[in-house]
Amino acid sequence: MSSSPVPGTGGAASEHDAGGGGFREPLLANCACDDGGFHDGALAAVVVANSAHGGGSRAKEKDAVKKAKDGYWVDVHHRPAVADVESGGGDRPLLFSNKKVTAALLYPYRVLILVRLVAVILFIAWRIKHNNSDVMWFWATSVVGDVWFALSWLLYQLPKLSPIKRTPDLAALRRHYDDLPDGGGSILPGIDVFVTTADPVSEPVLYTMNCVLSILATDYPVDRLTCYLTDDSGALVLYEALVEAASFAALWAPFCRKHSVEPRAPESYFQLEGMIYNGRSPGEFMNDYRHVQREYEELKARLEMLPSTIKERSDVYNSMKAKEGGAHATWMANGTQWPGTWIEPAENHRKGDHAGIVKIVQSHPSSEAPPPAEGGNNNNMNPLNFDGVDTRVPMVVYVSREKSPGREHNKKAGNLNAQLRVSALLSNAPFTINFDCDHYINNSQALRAAMCFMLDAREGDSTGFVQFPQRFQNVDPTDRYGNHNRVFFDGAMYALNGLQGPTYLGTGCMFRRLALYGVDPPPPRRSSDVEEHGHGGVTVDIDTNKFGNSVLFLNSVLAALKQERRIAPPELDEAAFLAEMTMVVSSSYDQGTDWGSSVGYIYNIATEDIVTGYRIHGQGWRSMYCSMEREAFQGTAPINLTERLYQIVRWSGGSMEVFFSPYNPLLSGRRLHLLQRAAYLNFTIYPVTSVFVLLYAFCPVMWLIPAEIIIQRPFTSYVLYLVGVVGLIHTIGVFEIKWAGIAWNDWWRNEQFFMIASMSAYPTAVLHMVVKPITGKGIHFRVTSKQTTTTAAADDDGDGGDDRYADMYEMRWVPMLIPPAVVLFSNVMAIGVALGKAIVYNGVWSAVQKRHAALGILFNVWIMALLYPFGLAVIGRWSKKPGILFVLLPLAFVVIAAVYIGVHFFLVKFLPFMVI
Ligand SMILES: O=c1ccn([C@@H]2O[C@H](COP(=O)(O)OP(=O)(O)O[C@H]3O[C@H](CO)[C@@H](O)[C@H](O)[C@H]3O)[C@@H](O)[C@H]2O)c(=O)[nH]1
């Protein structure tokens, strides 16, 4: 396919400008997600507000930012005739448009990269030539460090040379797949949606159910969608919560459809303050809204009560059965014992030791009464008027895989694989999408958007997965701990999008089922090939060694290869079918098969996401990064520094594990694009950089010793070179910020977090790798804490501020925090002492010495600036007052300088031989 840029002319209708039948503009103008409820006044204002934008100035501001962002991108024009012949796609539509960075921005960006490359080479050559240092071992190590920095920067930078942005064309998808002229309904393919949860305690049930509800109410044909929740703890609470959520969905989903509500996660929706009504029935909105909100409050109350409801019920049953003796079981509402974990743990009923469970919570809509004909459906169950609205709810399935003591369960990857197999038996949709339980669908068009990429005429068939950016809703406005990660999500990922595609990021990713099964992409079709269904031209061994011992599962793989779109469960003797489903989630199913290696999500690596994406790319599939005007998904991020760093340990350690695995990007992945390979290589080695960063960070200590120690002479040229190469990184950054459409703050936070992690999380991960051959233990997948301290820490400091970010001010000291603390402390000391020395030796120091001192201090200040968020974390709740460090630090410098001067003159007088 060839393409030519024609700036300024519109390409295919984009998600944003799709008119009429397409996606409407975001419904919400002003979504300050404050805790405040929805007052009647506000509600009235909503309905009246209509086009008079509630949050006018903010909306305008947003518009301006958006324009500025898009101003740096131009359409890549597609010449249909060429592509159609090449792809053999015949009548298949183009479903997305491409944009690339404008030449005016891209070329200077590339030139700067080249300039820096040259500068770095000159710098290293200069250092080697001037091997003159007061501490030679340090000199040698730092030269090695500089070479490493250079290589790792290259691996990081080269894949970013030609970023691409792609916008799904939802209107075209509707035209070609939904509103078919002959009234044939929708021909969209099925999607199996997976939600994983580790347990109901570390991952609040309310979040998980909101995730499920956002799926059940999303805009996709209900009979093509199945929602699976896999509970890795086998807890009855989660099963019953799912039952409750599915039944609430019967009200929630039609309400969302009728009033075009966004987002379709009720907790977030009911927190919205102002919105423009965009549905079809403004007159009925207020009444419906109040009714649904009341019902939702009741659902929440029931969810909260579940543990005690279950406990009380179980107590009653247990006392009834007391005479028969036996353990204290946990009982389901229907009077049978729960096969999973019990409140009072017992043999075969405790965490890590329980049976596999598959329960259909809500059956497939086809097995129920057909949707109401126009004007129908005003039954007693539903007091609202849902005339003409599809009131059906997609199929909902609860899964908990079997756990046995002494077996490796492979954490999230194992969980997802079990889900993949169960779904193959039940619905076998050709596409799957998975969510962490703390993420929800924020844009009800998101699944359709992903489908635009999967079904596109050009690259649809070779697209293995479609990844969306991860966005977070609970991060403080200053993003103190760099949770938004925009440099990664909007920089690195758009960059890869111009190569073979973004990496898999763990959540919000739609997969082609076959790509997950380890099947190769189909060979490019030529125009002479006839349009055929099925995965033509690829041979796959479908055997039990590869896929395991379930005949039904093997059949499902065959069906998937033929692209038979089964979505309703096969008709089979129910008992036998249940037995087979339980078998595919048994804890031994994977053993001796390719699950976890060449089939499914990959095992034994803490970042199952990166490596699974790598495996799929290595087979030649491509992936797509899907950006939407209204964020597709939202999730939560750890806003507590300790938690955040644990997460980084897992990511960086997991990434390095990839290097020492069969998925090493230097050696494997036969069909990887060269620069894509470079990017993956960078992912697997970047934490090593921290070893050298740490070394440099300790340099300021030299101020604390009496002698002047110069690590590289001539020192002035050295510092100037450093300023040059570091300065160039930031100049390149200025360009990158522009095309990535991010703020300077995002960039700076990223720099700061790289530094903080380089002193804590990354070296910890490196250490893990070093001792791994001895201990045999990999990086532990520790579930990221999601507990909100909002209620616990209710404003006890009386400052009246909101405590939404209470968790941010709590730092748990753990060993990995020692190095940054030492660096921070020695920097503060060093600056203070340097100040004292400058005063004491005023008039004694030569001009050169003064210059050296000034340059040294420059370095200290730089490190302090990078460590700023860490400094805030250290002072805990004091950091609520912005800018406090700017008072505290100078104070500390002055005190230290004074102490230094005092000690100095004391020594001069009494112990002259010890003068410092
Ligand atoms: O034994 C386990 C452990 C975790 N999970 C699930 O895995 C998901 C992610 O776990 P979390 O602790 O929230 O990890 P994060 O640090 O938030 O996850 C990021 O990093 C992970 C890789 O390290 C990716 O898998 C995630 O998608 C990505 O959001 C959650 O839904 C968990 O329920 C399980 O199902 N079983």
Ligand SMILES: [Mn+2]
């Ligand atoms: Mn998470």
